[in-house]
Amino acid sequence: MPTTPTIAFVHGAFADSGGWSATISALDAAGLPVIxxxxxxxxxxxxxxxxxxxxxTIQGPVVLVGHSYGGAVIGEAARRADNVAALVFVAAYILDEGESIATVLDPVRFPGSLLGPDTLVERPFGNPSAPGGTDTDLYIAVPRFSEVFAADLPQDRSRLMALMQRPLSVSALTAAADARPAWHDTPCWALVAEQDNAIPPAGQHWMANRAGATLGTVAASHAVMISQPVAVTETILEAVESVTGKREPARK
Known part of the structure; x- marks a missing residue:
């Protein structure tokens, strides 16, 4: 059975796995298994x-990493995955039982998110598992994408991301965690993006502190995994070290 953990990445809304490219490349170069x-x-x-x-399908321990909505997903996914040894939340939602990403942060207490009716575009689609058989996909309006999601990236890069974004369904936005998430019982780390216009940084701090996460911060937009990949990599390596008991070097 492998003792070196596999680092598994789960992207969030309005993004895809390509956002992790720089960190995945660094970890792969250091000889760590990634997916x-x-x-x-x-x-x-x-x-x-x-x-x-x-x-x-993965043998041995896993360090499970989630960005944004992906943080909510990994908290649920790890609940019945015995091989998850650590969780890493990157500018992420960290839900408790009964909470959804739509409800976890009170906008009066945690203002600052630019995600809302003024910045989102709705596109209905058929979904047999949704009430009435229909659902709605949410996209960030292309002219607002940079401001909301990627304000510290070059305009040409953020515009391409806007044009290629993957939408989040309303069902995913409003669905609540239906049981005790894994962070209650699994060591976790959180990296707060202090210039985030999607998830308010104060809300990220509150969720991370509630979860008892080892906390790190970085001056970055919501697209922290792209604009500040070294900080993301270092946070993951801290989690890996907790599993292996030794520090793995990351090659730049």
């Missing part, structure tokens, strides 16, 4: 089930 799991963005339970099915 990027495509998040379906259809609903919290089915998304967690999909991630969990991939985790079941």
């Amino acid at each position: 990027a799991i495509s998040n379906q963005l259809r609903g919290l339970a089915p998304d967690a089930d999909h991630v969990r099915s991939v985790l079941a």
Whole structure:
């Protein structure tokens, strides 16, 4: 049985696995096993089930990493995945039982998110598992994408990301965690993006502190995994060290 953990990455809404490229390259160069799991963005339970099915194919311990909505997914997915040894939340939602990403942060207490009716575009689609058989995909409006998601990236890069974004369904936005998430019982780390216009930094701090996470901060937009990949890599390596008992070097 392998003792070096596999680092499994779960992206969030309006993004894809390519956002992890720099960190995955650094960890792979250091000889660490990595896998990027495509998040379906259809609903919290089915998304967690999909991630969990991939985790079941991995031998040995796993450090499970989630960005944004992906943080909610990994908290659920790890709940019945015995090989998850550590969780890493990157500018992420960390839900408790009964909470959804739509409800966890009171906008009066934690103002500052630019995600909302003024910045989102709705596109209905058929979904047999949704009430009435229909659901709605949410996209960030292209002209607002940079400001909301990637304000510290070059305009040409953020515009391409906007044009290629993967939408989040309303079902995923509103679905609540239906049981005690894994962070209650699993060591976890959180990296707060202090210039985030999607998830308010104060809310990220509150969720991370509630979870008892080892906390790190970085001056970055919500696209922290792209704009500040070294900080993301270092946070993951701290989690890896907790599993292996030794520090793994990351090559730049």
